[in-house]
Amino acid sequence: MIHCKPRVRFAPSPTGYLHVGGLRTALYNYLFAKRNEGTFVLRIEDTDRNRFVEGAVESLIETLDWAGLKPDEGPAAGGSYGPYVQSQRLNIYNKHSQKLIEDHKAYYCFCSSERLEILRKEQQQAGASQMKYDKHCLSLSADQIHNKLQAGENCVIRLNVQSGEKVIVEDLIRGRVEFDPETIDDQVLIKSDGYPTYHLANVVDDHLMEITHVIRGEEWLPSTPKHVLLYQYFGWEIPKFAHLPLLLNSDRSKLSKRQGDVAVEDYIAKGYFKEALINFVALLGWSAGDNQEFYYLDELIDKFSLERVQKSGAVFNIEKLNWLNFEHLQRKDSNELVSLLRTEISKSKYMNKSFSDDYLSRVINAMKERVNFVHEFLANGFYFFEAPIEFEEKAREKNWKADTPVYLGKLKIEFASLENPVKEDYETALGKVAEEFEIGKGKLIHPLRLVVSGVSGGPGVYDILEILGKNEVIKRIETALQKLS
């Protein structure tokens, strides 16, 4: 085959949110496409009417968009292989299933769910290892089928799995995987409501949309032989498969809702940057082979290859994600952080206060390396946005002695005499007071920090003073003196 540009697809079902595992699948598809100048297709697999969720498709597209993974083709982007929503392609699946029936590769089945249930129980009791449909309806005559169809009996269409040679799945990540056809069930292709199952729909669509590489989660590996069979029965070229390792909980089971957040929306809400989440998730199952851990999306595109994708599942380790969020935060420029902080402020109790860009960027500069998230500028640096109301008990016990009010009183007077002080001026003034009383600077620094911030940790105390400004500092010393004396 002449080398042609790959076409890949991300094919989620619209269940209401995007799973982080789905995000990684989408990312790898996207990276592979971009790396090889290919096309990234978004296709919506909404063939289960029972699971239909209002607005899910829109939110899926929105979240993908947030992450920066824009589909080249899809329900929103359009394209010449549409429609990209499976519920709009019912006639296509129907046509193809009819073709299969004509070729005896599929057949009508009128068995009731009751019969199926009985069959399952019988097989179970007989010690069968798995439930397999007994091809009961395969023996129906053409007339019988015609009559039942005319009578409007409930029916499905099943894949007619032929016994014979092993079914081979060539996987880019796992190599050759073999399946015995005896273990493959006559999978339902068209449900009684007329909708196709995933198996039929994804094969038909991947073929029609000229998908060259099917990159999806490992949970699909066991059903891949059914898909291979379908390609063969249709006489179609089989795409390349790449089954990605699963994302795991800390107990190594498949990442699930019960053990933490799985929706990308949850991570957005918690304040994670898209850059960090993408960076993190990219590293779950893939590495470039060098020691780089920090990546932007375009660097990932540059370095990504399916060959370097890991085979074993990867535990989703939130600590590392937090670290990456920290790293990405450190590298954001001041303007962006100011605007992010403003958004945060507008959602907080400080929404009615006003702060200048200059003030905010000074706060950011002072707090930056002490926070992992933008919202922590407010949580950890609240004293830049309001005077402390309470004072940390532990620090108070440790640093607030009988003499302290006297020292601070003098410090207040000294500060008051300064003109447009910068941090060095505060430092000099404090040194002077310490000398006058013949005490260590610590006797002043710690209570002063407590008084202006209410807490014992944070940026250098002189930085805090400079940012707060002389008047505010003096005011805070005065109120604290009243409250703590």
Added chain:
RNA sequence: GGCCCCAUGGUGUAAUAGGUUAACACAUCACCCUUUCAAGGUGGAGAGUACGGGUUCGAUCCCCGUUGGGGUCACCA
């Protein structure tokens, strides 16, 4: 249970044509810096590569088996 996949420190990974004191990052601990908290720097602890057999002069790496874990067995995707 059948079928399938997987197996390097707690976690994510490196060691791709079999030869390394098994490397890096997160987390963790200590020290330095800082009269705070972080960040940063330095160092430590932590895996003899699940186990057992082969093949080989030599296996993390190749083969077989065992064990363990996971996935999947729907008219869900």
